[in-house]
Amino acid sequence: MNVAVAKTGNxxxxxxxxxxxxxRLPGSPSVIAVxxxxxxxxxxxxxxxxxxxxxxxxxxxxxxxxxLPLAASPDAAALKRAADAIKAHAIAGARKxxxxxxxxxxxxxxxxxxxxxxxxxxxxxxxxxxxxxxEAAATDAVIALNxxxxxxxxxxxxxxxxxxxxxxxxxxxxxASSASAFSRSQIAVGNGARATIIxxxxxxxxxxxxxxxxxIVSVGDNADxxxxxxxxxxxDAVNVTSQFVTVGANTKLNFFNMTTGAAVSxxxxxxxxxxxGSDLSINGVNLLQKTEHGDTTLVVDHAVPNCVSREVFxxxxxxxxxxxxxxxxxxxxxxxxxxxxxxxxxxLLSDEAEADNKPELEIFADDVSCGHGATAGALDxxxxxxxxxRGLPEKQAQALLIQAFxxxxxxxxxxxxxxxxxxxxxxxxxxxxx
Amino acid sequence: xxxxxxxxxxxxxxxREILHGLTLTVxxxxxHAIMGPNGSGKSTLSHVIAGKPGYEVTDxxxxxxxxxxxxMDPNERAAKGVFLAFQYPVEIPGVATMTFLRTALNxxxxxxxxxxxxxxxxxxxxxxxxxxxxxxxxxxxxGVNVGFSGxxxxxxxxxxxxxxxxxxxxxDEMDSGLDIDALRIAADGVNALRSPKRxxxxxxxxxxxxxxIVPDVVHVMSKGRVVKSGGKELALELEASGYAQFxxxx
Ligand SMILES: Nc1ncnc2c1ncn2[C@@H]1O[C@H](COP(=O)(O)OP(=O)(O)O)[C@@H](O)[C@H]1O
Ligand SMILES: [Mg+2]
Numbered sequence: 001m002n003v004a005v006a007k008t009g010n011x012x013x014x015x016x017x018x019x020x021x022x023x024r025l026p027g028s029p030s031v032i033a034v035x036x037x038x039x040x041x042x043x044x045x046x047x048x049x050x051x052x053x054x055x056x057x058x059x060x061x062x063x064x065x066x067x068l069p070l071a072a073s074p075d076a077a078a079l080k081r082a083a084d085a086i087k088a089h090a091i092a093g094a095r096k097x098x099x100x101x102x103x104x105x106x107x108x109x110x111x112x113x114x115x116x117x118x119x120x121x122x123x124x125x126x127x128x129x130x131x132x133x134x135e136a137a138a139t140d141a142v143i144a145l146n147x148x149x150x151x152x153x154x155x156x157x158x159x160x161x162x163x164x165x166x167x168x169x170x171x172x173x174x175x176a177s178s179a180s181a182f183s184r185s186q187i188a189v190g191n192g193a194r195a196t197i198i199x200x201x202x203x204x205x206x207x208x209x210x211x212x213x214x215x216i217v218s219v220g221d222n223a224d225x226x227x228x229x230x231x232x233x234x235x236d237a238v239n240v241t242s243q244f245v246t247v248g249a250n251t252k253l254n255f256f257n258m259t260t261g262a263a264v265s266x267x268x269x270x271x272x273x274x275x276x277g278s279d280l281s282i283n284g285v286n287l288l289q290k291t292e293h294g295d296t297t298l299v300v301d302h303a304v305p306n307c308v309s310r311e312v313f314x315x316x317x318x319x320x321x322x323x324x325x326x327x328x329x330x331x332x333x334x335x336x337x338x339x340x341x342x343x344x345x346x347x348l349l350s351d352e353a354e355a356d357n358k359p360e361l362e363i364f365a366d367d368v369s370c371g372h373g374a375t376a377g378a379l380d381x382x383x384x385x386x387x388x389x390r391g392l393p394e395k396q397a398q399a400l401l402i403q404a405f406x407x408x409x410x411x412x413x414x415x416x417x418x419x420x421x422x423x424x425x426x427x428x429x430x431x432x433x434x
Numbered sequence: 435x436x437x438x439x440x441x442x443x444x445x446x447x448x449x450r451e452i453l454h455g456l457t458l459t460v461x462x463x464x465x466h467a468i469m470g471p472n473g474s475g476k477s478t479l480s481h482v483i484a485g486k487p488g489y490e491v492t493d494x495x496x497x498x499x500x501x502x503x504x505x506m507d508p509n510e511r512a513a514k515g516v517f518l519a520f521q522y523p524v525e526i527p528g529v530a531t532m533t534f535l536r537t538a539l540n541x542x543x544x545x546x547x548x549x550x551x552x553x554x555x556x557x558x559x560x561x562x563x564x565x566x567x568x569x570x571x572x573x574x575x576x577g578v579n580v581g582f583s584g585x586x587x588x589x590x591x592x593x594x595x596x597x598x599x600x601x602x603x604x605x606d607e608m609d610s611g612l613d614i615d616a617l618r619i620a621a622d623g624v625n626a627l628r629s630p631k632r633x634x635x636x637x638x639x640x641x642x643x644x645x646x647i648v649p650d651v652v653h654v655m656s657k658g659r660v661v662k663s664g665g666k667e668l669a670l671e672l673e674a675s676g677y678a679q680f681x682x683x684x
Contacts, residue, residue, distance in 0.1 A: 381487070386524045389484050390534075390594065391512035391542035400537065404528025404577075 021070040021149055027127040027134075034131040039148035045141035054268075057324040057356045058295040060142070063264045064238050068210050070149060071101035071179035078175035078204075083108060085173050085204035089232070091421045094169040094198060101174060102151045102181030102211075117164055118195075123153035123184055133186055133216065140268075143242045146182055146214045153185035153214075156197075160190035160220065167196035167226075167418060172211065174203045174237065180210035187227075191220035191248070196415055197227050201261070203234035210238040221248040221275055226256070226414065232425055233261040235290065240266045249275025249304075256413060258285040258422060259294045260429040266295040273300070273307040273335075283409040284313040287429045288321035288353075295324035302335040305365075311342035314409050316402055317353035318433055328360040331368050338368040346376040347405055349398070349433075399430045436497075437462050437633045438483070438602055443494035445475075445482055445658075452478045454658040455494065460602070463630040467644055467669060468637045470655030471677045476637045477521055479655075480606045484518040485511050498602065512538075513545035517600035519591035521607040521637075526578035531590070534578045535560060539597060563596040567623045585616030592623040603627065604635045609643040621646030641673035656680045 018039045025035060047064065048055035074082065082100045086108060090096055097120070098108040104122045114120055126133055133155070134147040154170055174181060189195055201211060211233065219225050233239050239262045247253050259265055273280060286294040300309045315323035329340040346355035359372035379401050387397035406426050413419040438460040445453040452475050460466050470476055482489050483496060485508035496503040503511060526534070540550045551559075564574060567589045579587050588608055595603055605624065609617055624647055628634070636647055644652075644666065652668040653660045654677070661680045662668065 382524050383526050385486050385508065386520070386526070387534075387538070388508040389486075389512055389518055389520075390538040391509050391545065391598070392538055393509050393541065393545075394507070396537070396541060397509075400529050400534070401526070404526065407528050 017067060017069065018148060024070065024073070024151060025149065026124040026151070027131065031127050031131040031134070034134050035148045038134065038144045041144040042141050042148060045144070048141055054140070054297065054326070057326070057358070058264075058266050058293065060240075060264075063293060064210070067145065068178055068180040070151070071176035071181050071209070073103055074100040074105070074175055079105060079108070081175050081204040082173045085202055086171060089171060089200055089202045091167065091169050091198060092417050094167040094418075097154045097156075097168065097170045099152060099154070099170065099172050099183055101176045101179070102183045104152045104154060114168065117158075117162060118168065119157035119159070121155040123150060123155060126155045126186075133184060140242070142212060142240050143214060146184055146212050146242065149182040149212070150184035150214065151182055153183045155186045157188045158190055158193045158195050160192055162190060162193045162195070164193075164195045167198055167415060169198040169200060172199070172201045172213065174206040174209045174211065174234065177207040177209060180212065182212045184214040184216075186216045187218075189217075189219045189223050189225050192222045193220065194224040195226075196418070197225070198418065199229045201231045201233050201239055203237065203261075206237075207234055208236045209234065211240070213239070213241040215241070215243045217243065217245040219245070219247050219251050219253055221250055223248065223251045225252070226254045228413065228418065228422070229255075229257040229267070230422065230425060231257070231259045231261055231265055231267070233265070235261060235263060235292070237262045238264045241268070243267070243269040243271075245269065245271040247271065247273050247275065247278050247280060250277040251275065252279045253281070254412065255280070255282045256409070257283070257296065258287070258425065259296075260287045260425055262292065262294070264293045266297065268297045270299045271301065273302050273309065274304060276304050276306045278307045280307065280309040281412070282309070282311040283412050284311070284325070285406055285409050286315040286317070286323045287406070287426065288315065288323055289318040289429075289433055290321060291319065292321045293324075294321070295326070297324070297326040299328045299330065300340060301330045301332070302338040302340055303332050305334060305336045305338065307335070307338060309340040312409065313342070313344045314406060315344075315346045315355055316349065316406065317346060317355055318349040320350070320352045320354075322354040322356070324356045326358040326360075327372065328362065329370055331361075331363040331365050331370060333364040335365050336367045338365060338370065340368070340370045342372045344372075344374040345405075346374075347402065348376060348378055395434050402430060403427070435462050436460070437499060438635075439497040440479070440483075441495050441497070443479075443482070443496065444492045445478060446490040446492055447478065447488065451492070452658055453482070456659055458653065458660055460633045460635060462601070462633055464651060465628065465634045465636060465647065465649045467649035467652045468635060468655050468660075469639070469641070469652060469669060469672055472639065474655045475658040476655055477606055480518050480604045480635075480637060483604060484508060484516060509541065510545065512598070512600075513542045515601035517595055517598060517603050519588070519595060519603065519605040519608060521610060523579050523587045523591055525580045525582075527580050529578050531574045531576060531578050532560070535594065535597060538594070542598060559597060560593075563593055566626070567593055567596075568619050569593055584611035585613070585620070588612060588616070588620050589623065592620050596623065596627060601631060602633050602635070604637065606637045607639060608636070609638055609640060617643065618646060641669045644669045654680050
């Protein structure tokens with residue numbers, strides 16, 4: 001940590017990072033007080049490092065070193081670059097909500113089209129009332145830092161029974177190099193609602209930036225939600241995202257995450273199955289090359305009986321890249337008839353590629369079916385030879401087999417246009433290794 | 435003109451010599467049969483010609499259209515016109531047969547400096563050939579060979595052969611695991627591809643296949659060598675007397 005420490009009048013340490021950001025942080029004085037407290041938590045803990053169990057494979061002190069200063073509010077040039085980036089990254093037919101360097105930009109968003117189907121506020125607006133949205137479990141340093149510095153985000157509410165006619169795409173665009181963006185959003189899906197929500201992280205010319213995002217998701221009963229997260233940040237960026245998800249009863253939640261960018265990324269998801277009869281499906285894909293480090297850490301908490309959770313995590317790891325999957329399934333004492341399984345499959349494309357896999361089962365109920373499995377290996381030589389014998393050069397033969405491996409996850413996306421979009425991102429990743 | 439010239443080829447697998455100086459010449463337009471007992475090295479020969487890794491060539495050479503085949507990657511050999519119909523075609527889940535066919539065909543064309551096939555031309559061609567081979571369209575939508583019966587896998591090999599139009603086709607035990615009807619369909623497909631510019635090497639353990647694909651030349655292989663060559667009547671002779679006589683000769 002290279003955060004310079006300054007003493008304030010009351011003797012408490014408040015670093016430049018917070019002091020310099022303070023003027024830009026939305027919220028009343030009472031909200032600022034909550035932020036200050038969160039920042040102090042962060043200062044006390046510092047960036048997570050390998051001696052903290054949850055972070056042992058992703059030592060942010062070693063990998064990232066310091067938190068960069070907050071990005072300035074996007075100016076006209078930045079907004080122009082963002083508008084260009086949207087053209088390349090927007091999903092056809094989806095309603096866009098755009099955050100540029102952590103600031104919501106209504107002019108680039110489909111606010112009007114969305115208005116008839118979902119309630120939308122910004123974090124900035126929500127914080128005018130109270131600090132509620134900043135108060136999620138700030139025991140982790142990066143989450144505390146997010147609470148301290150979140151500049152903006154979207155607060156979406158999808159009413160009971162709403163059937164969204166189009167997906168909603170939240171696009172995080174980075175335009176500022178060597179700066180950090182802090183965002184925090186809330187997505188509340190009502191009972192019986194059906195929605196597809198996509199989060200995309202992309203760069204518009206920015207380099208070496210940092211993203212710290214937090215998302216609070218609550219899904220009611222009898223809902224059907226597809227939640228897709230596409231991390232396609234610049235190759236030298238850092239992205240740390242924390243998700244807090246609560247699922248009601250008899251609900252179907254499909255979460256898909258694909259990482260194709262960022263030098264260092266960590267997605268930490270805390271998912272609580274809080275209503276009976278729900279079905280949670282998580283498909284994760286890490287596509288990593290060069291020296292990229294991608295970490296997905298998930299805690300699935302079965303708090304009630306009769307829920308099913310399925311986690312399938314795939315990693316394609318090239319060069320000297322490093323993929324981490326930590327999956328914990330908690331089954332509370334009452335959560336009988338829980339069916340919770342996780343599977344990790346790593347495809348190692350080079351001898352120096354590294355995959356770490358840490359499954360944990362914490363089971364406090366006796367009538368459950370839980371398990372985990374893992375495979376790791378190279379591409380099948382006999383398949384490669386077959387393809388080459390039919391004229392495909394080595395890299396192209398590999399690409400077909402990698403696409404097949406990743407395709408099993410992408411197939412789970414029901415929406416045709418969205419699936420094609422995701423396939424396109426994976427193909428561009430493959431082109432980068434040609 | 436000699437299309438394929440295998441000269442005194444010696445091949446090792448895991449430190450053990452499997453081919454002990456094999457010589458074979460195949461001219462354009464000819465159909466050669468290679469017969470021999472299990473373990474005589476027939477598949478090894480076909481794999482070395484196609485460029486499968488894991489084989490060490492310690493002596494001899496393979497020329498294809500006068501060029502040194504052993505210097506080329508498997509994909510270059512394919513683009514030059516070498517095609518091996520595998521004894522055991524692999525299943526490739528997640529790679530749709532159509533995608534595979536198109537990618538392979540265009541990769542070969544690109545390597546030869548030819549333009550890519552247009553989609554309508556490609557589709558028309560696939561439809562036409564698959565129809566003649568009795569390959570249902572829904573098979574083409576599945577992963578390559580996934581869930582195919584033995585006969586379907588072999589027909590899929592013949593389909594590729596028809597599509598890629600190679601100048602040398604090596605068919606490794608095309609008859610294994612096929613009933614008579616399936617064999618006939620596959621053999622008809624192969625016969626339709628016979629042409630004055632194209633040569634075929636039909637590897638088989640049994641004479642049966644050669645009733646359907648009638649060869650110009652028959653070679654008997656034993657213990658890593660060609661021990662006898664002759665006309666198509668040699669196959670019938672073998673059928674009557676078995677391989678034992680040649681095992682002694684080898
Ligand atoms: N990958 C391999 N490793 C070890 N031995 C092999 C391998 N492939 C073939 N062989 C050996 O080489 C010999 C020839 O095998 P093969 O070429 O498959 O014969 P055929 O096709 O005529 O039945 C056999 O003795 C077989 O055991
Ligand atoms: Mg064989």
